[in-house]
Amino acid sequence: MKLSKKFWLRAAAVAFLILLGVVMFFVGRQHSILVDNKTTEIDGVSYKALDVCEVRIDGGDPEELVPRDRIQIDVMDQHHTLVVSYTDANWEEKKIKVRFTTPVKEEMMVLSIPAVVAGLPMDKCLTHFESQAVTVDQIEQGETIQIDETTSFDI
Amino acid sequence: MTKIKSTESFGKKLLKLVKNNPVPLMFVIICVICIPLSGYSAGYLIGEIITRIARNSFLIISLLIPIMAGMGLNFGMTLGAMAGEIGLILVSDWKVVGIPGVVLAMIISIPISVLLGWFCGKILNLAKGREMVTSYIISYFISGVYQLIVLYAMGPIIPIKHSSLVLPRGYGIRNTVNLLSMRQCLDNLLAIRIGSVRIPVVPFLIIAILCFIVVWFKKTKLGQDMRAVGQDMEVARAAGIKVEETRIMSIIISTVLAGFGMVIYLQNMGTLNTYNSHTQIGMFCIAALLVGGASVDKASIGNVFLGVILFHLMFIVAPKAGMNLIGQAQLGEYFRVFVSYAVITVALVMYESKKRRANSLTGLKLAEDQEVAK
Numbered sequence: 224m225k226l227s228k229k230f231w232l233r234a235a236a237v238a239f240l241i242l243l244g245v246v247m248f249f250v251g252r253q254h255s256i257l258v259d260n261k262t263t264e265i266d267g268v269s270y271k272a273l274d275v276c277e278v279r280i281d282g283g284d285p286e287e288l289v290p291r292d293r294i295q296i297d298v299m300d301q302h303h304t305l306v307v308s309y310t311d312a313n314w315e316e317k318k319i320k321v322r323f324t325t326p327v328k329e330e331m332m333v334l335s336i337p338a339v340v341a342g343l344p345m346d347k348c349l350t351h352f353e354s355q356a357v358t359v360d361q362i363e364q365g366e367t368i369q370i371d372e373t374t375s376f377d378i
Numbered sequence: 379m380t381k382i383k384s385t386e387s388f389g390k391k392l393l394k395l396v397k398n399n400p401v402p403l404m405f406v407i408i409c410v411i412c413i414p415l416s417g418y419s420a421g422y423l424i425g426e427i428i429t430r431i432a433r434n435s436f437l438i439i440s441l442l443i444p445i446m447a448g449m450g451l452n453f454g455m456t457l458g459a460m461a462g463e464i465g466l467i468l469v470s471d472w473k474v475v476g477i478p479g480v481v482l483a484m485i486i487s488i489p490i491s492v493l494l495g496w497f498c499g500k501i502l503n504l505a506k507g508r509e510m511v512t513s514y515i516i517s518y519f520i521s522g523v524y525q526l527i528v529l530y531a532m533g534p535i536i537p538i539k540h541s542s543l544v545l546p547r548g549y550g551i552r553n554t555v556n557l558l559s560m561r562q563c564l565d566n567l568l569a570i571r572i573g574s575v576r577i578p579v580v581p582f583l584i585i586a587i588l589c590f591i592v593v594w595f596k597k598t599k600l601g602q603d604m605r606a607v608g609q610d611m612e613v614a615r616a617a618g619i620k621v622e623e624t625r626i627m628s629i630i631i632s633t634v635l636a637g638f639g640m641v642i643y644l645q646n647m648g649t650l651n652t653y654n655s656h657t658q659i660g661m662f663c664i665a666a667l668l669v670g671g672a673s674v675d676k677a678s679i680g681n682v683f684l685g686v687i688l689f690h691l692m693f694i695v696a697p698k699a700g701m702n703l704i705g706q707a708q709l710g711e712y713f714r715v716f717v718s719y720a721v722i723t724v725a726l727v728m729y730e731s732k733k734r735r736a737n738s739l740t741g742l743k744l745a746e747d748q749e750v751a752k
Contacts, residue, residue, distance in 0.1 A: 244485040251478025253559065299475060330473060366545055366553060 254325040256296050257333045260288040265347050270337035276309035301325050402671045405688040416698035421574040430690040432581035433646040437639030438663045438682045439588050440632050445677045447628035448608030451664045454498040454513035458636025459656035460524045461490035466650055471538045475559035480645050487637035495633030499626030551652050561648030589679050604628050665721045674729040
């Protein structure tokens with residue numbers, strides 16, 4: 224059976240839209256990165272928090288961190304660049320630039336700055352984060368759904 | 379002598395203009411009265427109007443194609459709006475933000491819009507001559523199905539994992555969906571500022587492209603078929619045009635465009651009212667188009683822009699004018715609802731009376747011709 228030109232054009236249009244949708248999903252996927260400056264222990268080795276440092280992800284606004292600080296930075300896409308500026312024990316200004324990838328599935332991850340500065344591989348520095356806290360949303364009692372001018376019900 | 383002649387012709391022309399454009403002229407008069415009463419500056423009004431043109435025009439342009447195909451004002455555009463909303467809910471849950479989120483929501487809305495448009499077109503083919511009231515009722519029917527899906531299927535059947543979207547009971551979508559992650563992302567891209575007025579270049583570019591597509595579409599084979607079907611279905615059928623298929627196609631195109639338009643509209647608003655956002659959108663878009671001078675069987679791109687400007691200008695100035703006049707800002711809200719319904723009613727009555735007048739004139743002419751033949 225010979226398929227018409229119209230069929231192939233339509234199939235190409237559908238394929239293009241699916242492809243565009245997939246690209247948009249990967250490009251626009253948002254990840255929250257919790258940038259952490261706490262003393263951490265990885266594989267039995269302790270990495271001390273930096274006294275003060277400045278971090279910047281993907282050329283965004285620089286954020287200053289002191290020990291025990293944790294900030295959230297929202298990023299798009301999966302490929303990122305982290306720049307950490309700090310002063311080491313010898314009072315020398317240091318700047319570290321690392322590239323890292325966030326898996327598409329991960330929504331929130333913790334990035335340990337002491338581990339990055341110590342030169343550990345990114346899979347050790349960047350770990351999955353699961354929020355255990357009960358949010359206000361979860362303890363909320365209910366909501367009134369108004370479906371039109373005359374009908375509403377409590378859920 | 380010549381002077382008197384030219385005065386008469388000017389008077390006739392003016393009368394014809396008033397007779398042909400009563401609704402736009404009425405709105406011009408309302409706006410001219412309300413603008414000084416509101417006390418708003420020209421800069422503020424221009425800024426507001428530009429924002430509303432960028433926000434609403436796409437939705438209103440989606441109404442042009444069914445009018446071209448003789449199917450009247452497509453109240454079924456609400457179906458496309460619902461498809462756009464489903465796209466936005468899913469994209470919000472998947473955490474796809476910014477312009478990619480807007481594009482993805484549009485892409486998701488396409489198959490849903492096509493399916494709903496096809497369904498609507500099939501039913502409208504069974505109700506020829508009563509398309510408007512049928513599409514109006516279909517929009518209520520599909521709204522019920524939409525509510526069922528969003529309230530019960532989203533969660534257990536369609537996975538939604540974020541607690542910010544899901545109702546506290548564990549399934550169904552909350553009353554409002556926050557679209558802050560994509561709020562005005564199109565409007566802010568390449569936006570320019572002239573004085574105090576911000577011009578959202580990208581939405582205007584998108585609208586301009588759509589206008590060109592509509593103009594080009596009218597010249598295509600399908601566009602010509604639609605015009606032929608709109609003028610006379612039987613003649614079109616005799617000419618070999620697949621009338622039913624053409625009508626369905628016009629509704630599908632309109633529904634898909636309405637889905638895109640709703641995404642553009644909601645990204646500008648920054649919040650989605652899950653159960654109500656779509657309910658009034660068809661009514662206001664149709665009212666705006668009619669205010670711009672369109673009728674049930676004739677509408678142009680010019681009508682779209684004139685309609686948005688006049689209709690929304692009235693919405694902006696009426697509350698403040700009402701406040702300054704009688705101390706009640708609610709006047710504007712009353713105006714909004716009252717005028718929308720009134721304009722649609724007036725347009726429908728005028729269309730019907732025009733049609734009857736044309737029919738009776740044709741009858742008289744036929745009778746005259748028969749007399750002459752005798």
